[in-house]
Amino acid sequence: MKKISELAEGVSRGDRRALARAITLIESARADHRAEATALLDALRGSRQALRIGLSGTPGVGKSTFIESFGMMLTGQGLKVAVLAVDPSSTRSGGSILGDKTRMERLSRDPNAFIRPSPSQSQLGGVARRTREAVMLCEAAGYDVVLIETVGVGQSETMVAEMSDLFLLLIAPAGGDELQGVKRGIMEIADIILVNKADGDLKPAATRTCADYTGALRLLRKRPQDPEGFPKALLVSALEEEGLKAAWQEMQALAEWRKANGHWQARRAAQARHWFEEEVRHGLLARLSDDPEIRARMEQLGTEVAGGSLAPGVAAQALLEALRAPK
Amino acid sequence: MKKISELAEGVSRGDRRALARAITLIESARADHRAEATALLDALRGSRQALRIGLSGTPGVGKSTFIESFGMMLTGQGLKVAVLAVDPSSTRSGGSILGDKTRMERLSRDPNAFIRPSPSQSQLGGVARRTREAVMLCEAAGYDVVLIETVGVGQSETMVAEMSDLFLLLIAPAGGDELQGVKRGIMEIADIILVNKADGDLKPAATRTCADYTGALRLLRKRPQDPEGFPKALLVSALEEEGLKAAWQEMQALAEWRKANGHWQARRAAQARHWFEEEVRHGLLARLSDDPEIRARMEQLGTEVAGGSLAPGVAAQALLEALRAPK
Numbered sequence: 001m002k003k004i005s006e007l008a009e010g011v012s013r014g015d016r017r018a019l020a021r022a023i024t025l026i027e028s029a030r031a032d033h034r035a036e037a038t039a040l041l042d043a044l045r046g047s048r049q050a051l052r053i054g055l056s057g058t059p060g061v062g063k064s065t066f067i068e069s070f071g072m073m074l075t076g077q078g079l080k081v082a083v084l085a086v087d088p089s090s091t092r093s094g095g096s097i098l099g100d101k102t103r104m105e106r107l108s109r110d111p112n113a114f115i116r117p118s119p120s121q122s123q124l125g126g127v128a129r130r131t132r133e134a135v136m137l138c139e140a141a142g143y144d145v146v147l148i149e150t151v152g153v154g155q156s157e158t159m160v161a162e163m164s165d166l167f168l169l170l171i172a173p174a175g176g177d178e179l180q181g182v183k184r185g186i187m188e189i190a191d192i193i194l195v196n197k198a199d200g201d202l203k204p205a206a207t208r209t210c211a212d213y214t215g216a217l218r219l220l221r222k223r224p225q226d227p228e229g230f231p232k233a234l235l236v237s238a239l240e241e242e243g244l245k246a247a248w249q250e251m252q253a254l255a256e257w258r259k260a261n262g263h264w265q266a267r268r269a270a271q272a273r274h275w276f277e278e279e280v281r282h283g284l285l286a287r288l289s290d291d292p293e294i295r296a297r298m299e300q301l302g303t304e305v306a307g308g309s310l311a312p313g314v315a316a317q318a319l320l321e322a323l324r325a326p327k
Numbered sequence: 328m329k330k331i332s333e334l335a336e337g338v339s340r341g342d343r344r345a346l347a348r349a350i351t352l353i354e355s356a357r358a359d360h361r362a363e364a365t366a367l368l369d370a371l372r373g374s375r376q377a378l379r380i381g382l383s384g385t386p387g388v389g390k391s392t393f394i395e396s397f398g399m400m401l402t403g404q405g406l407k408v409a410v411l412a413v414d415p416s417s418t419r420s421g422g423s424i425l426g427d428k429t430r431m432e433r434l435s436r437d438p439n440a441f442i443r444p445s446p447s448q449s450q451l452g453g454v455a456r457r458t459r460e461a462v463m464l465c466e467a468a469g470y471d472v473v474l475i476e477t478v479g480v481g482q483s484e485t486m487v488a489e490m491s492d493l494f495l496l497l498i499a500p501a502g503g504d505e506l507q508g509v510k511r512g513i514m515e516i517a518d519i520i521l522v523n524k525a526d527g528d529l530k531p532a533a534t535r536t537c538a539d540y541t542g543a544l545r546l547l548r549k550r551p552q553d554p555e556g557f558p559k560a561l562l563v564s565a566l567e568e569e570g571l572k573a574a575w576q577e578m579q580a581l582a583e584w585r586k587a588n589g590h591w592q593a594r595r596a597a598q599a600r601h602w603f604e605e606e607v608r609h610g611l612l613a614r615l616s617d618d619p620e621i622r623a624r625m626e627q628l629g630t631e632v633a634g635g636s637l638a639p640g641v642a643a644q645a646l647l648e649a650l651r652a653p654k
Contacts, residue, residue: 288611311369311372
């Protein structure tokens with residue numbers, strides 16, 4: 001595995017091309033690539049720690065503009081920023097977000113920023129796995145902040161929260177009634193709610209929305225991982241680059257408090273355990289598709305079940321016994 | 328398995344107590360019960376076919392009143408009706424809907440109706456499995472119509488659609504704007520949209536809502552499994568028992584067309600295959616929790632991963648190899 005140790009060395013040195021190649025490797029579905037990817041991740045394990053920030057928001061709230069402005073502010077402070085995307089829609093189309101880089105024109109040209117679109121995988125679970133591994137590679141490459149962006153739909157938010165140290169929810173100014181529309185689940189995983197577009201005509205609405213969320217957050221049960229005053233809602237304008245420094249200070253304060261109080265490490269430990277368990281489940285299920293003999297047997301039993309000559313449970317038991325038998 | 332053949336015989340005879348006992352058996356998580364359940368389902372397989380109707384609607388649209396009125400109309404025609412519930416919230420609390428029978432007072436006292444609340448399982452997948460098996464038992468017990476009810480949230484609708492021949496969406500009269508609020512996904516799985524509460528003050532709003540949905544449904548791409556004019560929106564009043572017979576005629580017409588055109592059988596075949604594949608996946612993953620040795624090894628590796636001394640991927644591979652080795 002000379003190739004892998006060279007690649008690991010390149011990633012550790014912060015070589016962007018090595019990082020891009022490493023991410024391509026972990027995204028590959030080929031069995032030999034997977035073995036190499038596992039070796040690479042093992043070689044780079046635990047070398048450095050970035051601040052992993054999850055970011056969610058429905059289309060139209062200004063996510064790209066926020067990432068661009070926020071990212072530029074961070075690189076302006078001398079920090080290195082990686083941006084990874086999790087696009088649940090790409091699981092269906094098989095394609096990744098087009099134009100991630102054109103969406104963030106300035107940031108994509110910044111030598112201290114690294115932007116990578118969503119891996120195209122057939123299942124959301126596959127996207128989660130690849131993204132989790134890409135986060136680790138970006139950490140090992142010396143990025144200080146890894147932003148993991150997702151659209152606010154379905155399970156992708158929970159998934160991103162499960163690989164982040166902090167979770168941000170970006171929202172647009174709205175009428176008071178729409179507050180109810182925000183799913184309770186997302187309120188419960190958000191650490192900071194950023195009300196964007198606090199500029200121009202929308203500023204009064206943004207201020208009201210922020211007050212509404214502040215009120216709503218107070219009603220939530222206090223979580224052990226939060227210091228006084230968190231989760232909180234803040235006003236930002238990604239367009240006018242206002243409120244971003246204040247938001248960053250809040251993120252840092254929250255991260256520091258969690259580090260000092262053991263919550264940071266506990267969360268990372270729980271996430272690593274979860275990741276391992278997911279890998280086991282995934283690997284176990286992969287046998288059904290990887291082994292041509294098993295695949296053929298499953299197909300054949302499935303046809304018998306579809307034809308009505310075999311009950312689903314009986315057929316399933318037959319297949320499970322075939323899987324249990326040593327080859 | 329004398330006990331099982333007796334139970335199968337009781338279910339086939341339409342004995343309600345035998346049916347209730349059989350459903351309790353399939354809901355059990357005990358391994359010996361599972362083996363008995365598989366044998367029971369195999370013994371009863373394909374004996375009779377009911378019309379399986381999935382029904383979804385958010386709280387407040389009048390689902391219970393509809394089921395009561397619709398069910399009473401069916402039993403009034405000499406048909407036997409079973410009502411099963413899938414309650415996604417019961418997956419968390421571990422409890423099933425309380426008072427399903429008090430919600431449907433008249434129907435629950437009707438000797439030709441059988442009402443069973445949602446199984447309480449820790450996972451939605453477990454609920455799906457048990458419900459699918461309960462549907463089969465109700466069919467075998469000679470029920471002509473099996474209504475599978477669910478609240479309109481998350482994945483439970485898709486799950487119910489996957490075990491139904493027809494899928495109904497029950498909605499309440501609403502302002503024109505709210506049409507957008509109905510998730511596109513649910514519009515695509517619904518065969519008939521029933522606008523309820525077409526009575527009293529709400530009648531004009533119900534009529535408008537029904538027209539709005541009729542328009543919206545026309546915009547959807549035609550599905551091969553639909554005759555001309557389907558999916559369609561209809562007005563009903565569960566309270567005043569109006570429109571129910573017309574709705575039932577539409578359901579029968581749709582079912583007949585699908586039977587005559589091969590779609591009915593094709594759908595059942597695909598569902599059976601899907602059920603079998605789900606059973607296989609479930610059984611495979613069950614090894615991780617069922618085998619005490621594997622469980623202990625997983626726990627130990629998980630702790631090493633959480634502590635940072637082992638990469639998740641490496642630990643997963645170690646466990647997968649242990650699972651592969653013959654005992």
